[in-house]
Structures are given as structure tokens and as C-alpha cells.
Amino acid sequence: MYSEIVMEHFKNPRNVGEIENADGIGEVGNPACGDIMTFYIKVKNNVLEDVKFKTFGCGAAIAVSSMVSEMAKGKTLDEAMRISHRDVITALDGLPKKKHHCSNLGSDALHRAIEDYQAKLQGKMYEKPGDGPEVCECPVRDIEDPEEAPYCATVCERSSK
Numbered sequence: 001m002y003s004e005i006v007m008e009h010f011k012n013p014r015n016v017g018e019i020e021n022a023d024g025i026g027e028v029g030n031p032a033c034g035d036i037m038t039f040y041i042k043v044k045n046n047v048l049e050d051v052k053f054k055t056f057g058c059g060a061a062i063a064v065s066s067m068v069s070e071m072a073k074g075k076t077l078d079e080a081m082r083i084s085h086r087d088v089i090t091a092l093d094g095l096p097k098k099k100h101h102c103s104n105l106g107s108d109a110l111h112r113a114i115e116d117y118q119a120k121l122q123g124k125m126y127e128k129p130g131d132g133p134e135v136c137e138c139p140v141r142d143i144e145d146p147e148e149a150p151y152c153a154t155v156c157e158r159s160s161k
């Protein structure tokens with residue numbers, strides 16, 4: 001079901017933990033799997049000097065967090081912001097379709113940590129997008145088969161009213 005790379009990252013996840021006094025923190029959750037990911041970043045001269053994460057969730061979510069942390073380390077903020085859902089899946093040599101929402105979380109959490117850092121630079125707290133009533137913030141909103149995320153559908157419907 002899983003590629004060797006996924007299994008390897010799942011068994012030996014890289015960069016697990018928390019960064020004390022992190023420059024940016026990004027947390028996302030996935031109601032469908034119950035995955036919760038938090039990314040911590042340390043930034044120096046616009047480069048991600050260190051990236052760590054804490055993930056509670058399914059095996060795919062753990063492998064994804066580990067891979068995203070490796071991909072992001074040493075990159076500039078702009079480069080890291082361009083790591084896409086697709087890039088993560090490709091780097092892991094594929095993921096079962098049902099698990100694609102878990103891979104979305106990884107880059108989302110990283111991007112959110114960077115946005116948190118940038119917002120702090122500007123002297124304001126980062127406001128989560130989607131706090132407004134008409135924006136759907138559900139992390140599984142872009143999975144292809146809505147059947148796979150009945151919870152998401154309910155949440156999105158509710159928040160759009």
C-alpha cells in the first residue's frame with residue numbers, strides 16, 4: 001500500500017520535536033483522519049535554518065511531516081512556500097489516493113509557520129485565514145472524491161451559511 005520511502009520515513013521520522021523560541025509556528029488539523037501537525041521553524045537570513053514538527057496522526061501524516069521537514073530545511077522562505085502538495089507526494093514516491101489529504105497537511109503546516117513568522121516580522125499576530133464565515137478552512141476541501149470526506153462537506157456547508 002505504501003512506498004518504501006513512506007515506510008522508511010514513517011519508521012524513522014526526521015526532525016521530530018519542538019524548537020524552543022521558534023520564529024514561526026504553524027498548526028493544521030485534519031478532521032477526516034484525526035491528524036494534527038505542528039511545524040516549528042527557525043529562520044536566519046531568509047533561510048529555513050531549522051525545521052521541526054510534532055505530528056499526531058496516521059502513518060502517512062508522520063511520513064509526510066518528516067519528508068516536508070527535510071525538503072524545507074536549508075531553503076529560502078520563497079522556495080519553501082512553493083513546496084506544493086504534489087511535490088510532497090512525488091518525493092514520497094506516491095501515496096494512496098485516500099491519504100492525499102494527509103500530504104496536503106504537511107505543506108500547509110509549513111506554509112502557515114512561514115506566514116506566522118512573516119506576520120510577526122510585521123509586528124502583528126498572524127490571523128488564520130478562513131476565520132470569516134464564508135471561507136471554508138477545512139484542510140481536506142480539495143480532495144477529489146467528496147465521499148472520502150463527509151465530515152469536510154458538512155463543515156464547509158455549515159460555514160458557508
Ligand SMILES: [Zn+2]
Nearest residue numbers: 033035058102
Ligand atoms: Zn491521515
